[in-house]
Amino acid sequence: MSPTRPQSGVGGQAYEAILVRPSETLVAVDFDGTLAPITDDPEQAYADPVAVAALGRLGALVGQVVVITGRPARTAVRLGGFDRVQGLDRLVVLGQYGVERWDAATGEYVLPPEPEAITTVREELPGLLADLGLDRVRIENKGRAIGVHTRELRDPAALRRLEGPIRDLAERHGLHVEPGKSVLEIRAPGIDKGDALRRIVVEVGARQVVFAGDDLGDLPAFRAVEQLRTEGVDGLLICSASHEEDALTEISDLVLDGPAGVAEWLSALAARLERDRPASDGPAGN
Numbered sequence: 001m002s003p004t005r006p007q008s009g010v011g012g013q014a015y016e017a018i019l020v021r022p023s024e025t026l027v028a029v030d031f032d033g034t035l036a037p038i039t040d041d042p043e044q045a046y047a048d049p050v051a052v053a054a055l056g057r058l059g060a061l062v063g064q065v066v067v068i069t070g071r072p073a074r075t076a077v078r079l080g081g082f083d084r085v086q087g088l089d090r091l092v093v094l095g096q097y098g099v100e101r102w103d104a105a106t107g108e109y110v111l112p113p114e115p116e117a118i119t120t121v122r123e124e125l126p127g128l129l130a131d132l133g134l135d136r137v138r139i140e141n142k143g144r145a146i147g148v149h150t151r152e153l154r155d156p157a158a159l160r161r162l163e164g165p166i167r168d169l170a171e172r173h174g175l176h177v178e179p180g181k182s183v184l185e186i187r188a189p190g191i192d193k194g195d196a197l198r199r200i201v202v203e204v205g206a207r208q209v210v211f212a213g214d215d216l217g218d219l220p221a222f223r224a225v226e227q228l229r230t231e232g233v234d235g236l237l238i239c240s241a242s243h244e245e246d247a248l249t250e251i252s253d254l255v256l257d258g259p260a261g262v263a264e265w266l267s268a269l270a271a272r273l274e275r276d277r278p279a280s281d282g283p284a285g286n
């Protein structure tokens with residue numbers, strides 16, 4: 001049996017369906033911690049080239065490949081190099097948890113206006129951090145959201161000290177706090193990765209969906225796949241595992257060794273579909 005096949009019942013069933021009907025499969029992947037190894041500086045978090053190459057191969061084999069990320073769509077495209085990958089000419093990147101979109105087919109970005117409350121919070125944040133004695137945290141300005149990062153402080157207590165004041169600040173301005181690996185992100189409520197995933201599943205008419213993620217922000221997408229299963233869509237859930245977060249391991253069909261493990265799995269899936277192509281219905285092989 002191929003090591004790429006999940007052992008669990010529903011995951012294994014989804015894997016078999018993907019092999020039979022690749023052209024009706026959506027492959028959806030998170031960016032940070034799944035495609036890109038975690039780094040201190042978010043600006044240096046480039047996607048694993050092996051994973052990107054595998055996605056390019058899958059782009060020619062499955063119905064749709066999509067990246068669903070908390071990053072701004074432009075940032076994900078730049079750090080992933082997605083605008084210059086053979087096979088990813090139909091890639092869709094859903095940024096800021098699905099609020100933003102980039103289509104490789106047209107090169108167009110859909111970037112709704114930034115919430116005014118974010119501008120106000122951006123102005124208030126440095127004072128709040130100084131009052132807490134935490135002015136060395138990294139602030140990531142994402143346009144319509146703000147990331148408050150503690151990774152470089154090497155102090156697990158810093159995130160805990162920040163949480164209450166950041167939640168109060170966000171709440172005062174009608175904003176939402178998205179917790180993640182050494183980060184609290186302040187953003188507008190209203191859409192999450194689950195909503196984003198469901199929309200693209202419907203848009204492309206997928207009968208099978210793969211979702212790979214690593215962090216708390218991916219949980220809604222995992223829940224969406226569980227729901228989709230009850231509606232007749234086969235779902236395969238993949239955890240990009242790390243010592244930092246274990247919320248996804250129990251509910252995953254496959255637990256892989258971080259971005260390197262994800263890259264290996266995507267490559268193995270691409271190889272398997274390429275091998276089967278003459279007998280299957282992938283777009284390149286009909």
Ligand SMILES: O=P(O)(O)OC[C@H]1O[C@H](O[C@H]2O[C@H](CO)[C@@H](O)[C@H](O)[C@H]2O)[C@H](O)[C@@H](O)[C@@H]1O
Pocket residue numbers: 030031032033037038039040041042045068069070071140142147149151180181182183185215217
């Ligand atoms: O949805 P994702 O693609 O997983 O993005 C979630 C957040 O990821 C980024 O932060 C994480 O990765 C950084 C770079 O490796 C790391 O320094 C940080 O500690 C991690 O939390 C990103 O900076 C955020 O904007 C994303 O929302």
